[in-house]
Amino acid sequence: MNSFCKAWLGLVLAFLYLPILVMMVMAFNQSALYEFPFTFDLVWFKALISNERLLQASLNSVWIALANTVIATTLGTLAALAFARYEFRGKTLLQLLLLPPITIPWLIIGTAMLIFFFWSGIGRGLHAILLGHVALSLPYVIVVVGAQLKNYGPQLEEAAATLGASPVEAFWRVSLPLIAPGIAAAAAFAFAVSFDQFVISYFLAPPGISTLPVEIYTSIRKGFTPEINAISTIILFVSMGLMLLVARNYRFGGNRK
C-alpha cells in the first residue's frame, strides 16, 4: 500500500502541475499568440513593469483576498462550531442555506447584488467586492471546518471544562489546535475563492478600480498576452515563498507526529 499510495500521489501532483508548467513556460516565450517553436524572451516580464493597471489590480486582489480570508474563516468557524456542538431547531435549514451561494451561478448572484447594493446604497467599490467575496467563501469554510469538527466529539472540551476551563478557554486551548488543519484548509479555500473570483468583482468594481481576475477576463476581448502568464508565475513563486516562510513557524499539515 505504502509505495502504491506514494506513486499515486506523485502522479496526482504531476497532473496538477502539468498545465501550470505550461503556463510558466509560455511566460518566457516570445510569441504573443502562444505559438511554437519556443523562443526564450523576458519581453512579457518587462512589459509587466510598465503595466500599472495590471499591477494595481493584482495588489487589490491580494488585499481583498487577505481580508476575505480573515473575515470568512473567523465567521465560518464560529458557525461551524454551532453546528457541530449544538442541536437546535432550524439547524438543517441553516445548513441547506449554504447551498445557494455555491449553486446559483455567479452571474445571477452578481446581477442580484448589483441591483440590491444600488438600491440599498451600499454601492460599488472594493468594500462591495469584499462583502460579496466573504459571502461566497463562507459556505466553503463552514463545510470544511465542519468536516473536521465531526471527528472530534465534545468530550475533550468537556474534560477541559471539568478541569476548570471556561468554554472559550476550552475552545482556544483544546479544540482550536485540534481543528487547526481544517481551519488552515478552510483559509486556503477562502483565499482561493476570492483570489480567482471575477464575476462578482466585475459587477461590483467601479470604473478605474479592478482586480486581477477582472483584468484577465475583460482582456479576453482584446487578447490576453503572456503578460498574464508572467504575473501568474510571479504570484505563484511569491506565494510559495510566503507559505514556506509561514510554514517555518506554523505547521500547515497539522501537528501530529
Add this chain to the structure above:
Amino acid sequence: MIISRRQRVLASLTAPAYLWLALTIFLPLSAMLYFSFLTVAPVGGRESSFTLAHYRAFFTKEVYWYNAWRSFELAFYVTTFCVVLAYPAAYALTHYIKGRWREALFLLVVLPFWSNALVRTFSWTMVLRGDVGLLFTYPAIVIGLVHAYLPYAILTIYVSLEAIEQSLTEAARSLGASPLAAFLRVTLPLSLPGVFAGAILIFVPVTGSFMEPRILGGKNAMMLGPIIENQFTAVFNWPLGAALSFIMLAIMLLMLAAGAPFFARYLRQG
C-alpha cells in the same frame, strides 16, 4: 421571554455569518426569485405580470431539461474522478509522509489555486492539442474540470483522514483485523465526512460551470450553465435565467434530501 445562555451562545456563533449571508446573498436572491415569476424583469420601467411560464418551459422544452441532465451527468463524472484520484493521494499524505515533506507536499496541493482558472484552462488547450488529440472533446471538459477541483477533494479528505486517531486502527489490528479490514471498517467510514464534504463542494459548482466546457469542449460544451448565462448576457430574459437556476438548486436540494438517510447511516456507523 427569557433568552437562555445557550440561545445567546448559539446566536453569537451563527449570527455573524448568517447576517452577512442575508445581506449579500439572500436578500438579493429573493429579488431574483421574485423576478423568476414575472413575465419580464421589472427594470427600466417595464410592465410585468405574474407567470409560471419560465418554470413550465423547463419541463416542456427539451432544450432545457436535456441540458440540465447533461450538466448533472458531467458533475457526476467530475466528482467521481476527483474523489477516486484524491483518496489515495490524501491517504499517502497522512499515513506515509511525515514532517517537513508532508508540509511541502500539502503546500504543493494548495498552490494551483493561486493561479487564475482561465489561464490554467487555456494552458490545458496547449497540452491537449496536437498528437494528444483530445481538445474540443467531452473528455477534455472532464480533464479540465477534474484538474480545477481536485485540490478541493484532496484537502477535505486529507483533513478528515488526519483527524482519525491512529490508535483506533491500531486497536482494530490488535483485535485481529487484517489491514484491509481495518481500513474498510474503521478508517474509510471515519473519513466519509471529508469525502462527502469534498463531493458536495465539487458537484455543486461543476453543475453550473460554463468556462471550462466552452474553452475545452468546443461543440460539446452545451450544458445548462451556458444557457442560464445567455439569458443575462445575450438576451434580456432574467426571469427565465433565474427560474432555471432555482430549478437547478431545487434538484440539488432534492438529491441531498434523498441521499441524507444514506449519509446519516454511514456517519453514525463511523
Add this chain to the structure above:
Amino acid sequence: MTHSQWTRRHVLAGLATLPAVGLLGQTSRANAKEIKVLNWQGYGTDEKWALEMFEKNTGIKVTHDYFNSEQEMLTKLRTSPGTYDVVLMNNTFVMDAVKERLIDPVDSAKITHWNDLSPAMRDSERFVQDGKHYAVAWVWGVTSIAYSTEKITSKPDSLEALWDVANKGRVGWRDDALESVQFAALATGQDMNFPKDLDAVRNKLMGLKDQIKTFWSSEDEWNKYMAAGDYAISTYWSGSAARSKKAFKLPVEFVVPKEGAIGWFDGLTIAAGAPNPEGAAAFIDFMVSPQFYVPWDTNVGAPASANAAANAALPADALNRVVLGDAETVKRLHWMAPMSDQVRQSYQELWDEVKTSFTK
C-alpha cells in the same frame, strides 16, 4: 475571560476596517478634470497613446469600465446612474436606452467634426428622436467571413464555403444566437432581419455540426485558434480582421460574399446625469477626429470611421478603403435592425436547440 475579550475586540477591529475599505472604493467624486468611459475593452477609447494625447490637449484624465455584452452595459447604466460620462452603444440599442432615460442628447455644436460625419449614419433614425441627436456616429463595420490564405488558396465568394465539405472540421463560428440566425438567413436567401422561414434557418445551422471545429467568442480566441491552425475559414469582424493581419501577422483575408454580409454601426453617447458632460463631448469630438482615427487604424487596426474625412486620410492599402471603401461591396451589406426582446429570446432558444443537436 481575557480570551473572550481579546477575540471580541479582534472581531470588532476586523469589522471596523470595513468602512475604511469602503472609502478606498469611492475616493474621487465628480471631478471636472476626469471622465469615465464605458466600452468594450480594446475598442479604441482605451488606446494608451490616445488617452495621453487627449490628456495633454485638454487636461482631462480618462478612466474606463468595461462590459462583455450589451445587456451588461444596460444593467450597469441602470444601476450606476451618475457614474459614467461616455458610453459606447451599438445603434440598435440607442432608442431603447433613450426610452429608459439612460442617455442624454448630445449638443452637436460641441462636436467640431460634426459636418464631416457621414449623414446617413449621423442623422439615422436610430440616433435621432424629436430632432435631438442621442448618439454621435463613430465607427461602422462588417461581420462576414475571413479565411486563412495558407489553407484555402482560391478566394471563397459564397457563404456556402462555410458548409463546404472541403472545410469539414475547420470552420470557425461565433457562439452568438443573433449572428447565427442572420448568417443562416442570408445563406437561405431570406431577409436577414426578418427571416420568415425559421425552420430553414434551423436546418441550415444544424448542417454545421461536422463543419465547426470550435466556437469563438472574442477576437483574442479567434486569433489564437487561427494561429494554432484550428480554423481554415470563419465568421469574423472587419476591424478585427485588419488587426489580425496587421498586429498579429496572421495570413488572413476578409471577404464579403455574394450573398452579402452583416453591417453594423456604433455611436458614442453621453450617459444621463453624466458628472462631466463637457468633458464627455470633448472626448467624443476627439474620438471622431482624424487625429485619433488615422493612427488607430494604421497602427492598431480599426473598423471604418463614420467620419468621411478620417477615412479619406487612410493609406490607400487600408482594409477599410480596399474592402469597405468599395461602393459595390457596401451595396451588398445588410444593415442590422433593432429588434424586440421577444424576438431576441426566440432566436436564443433556436440557437440553443441547434447547439444541443451538435452534442447528440
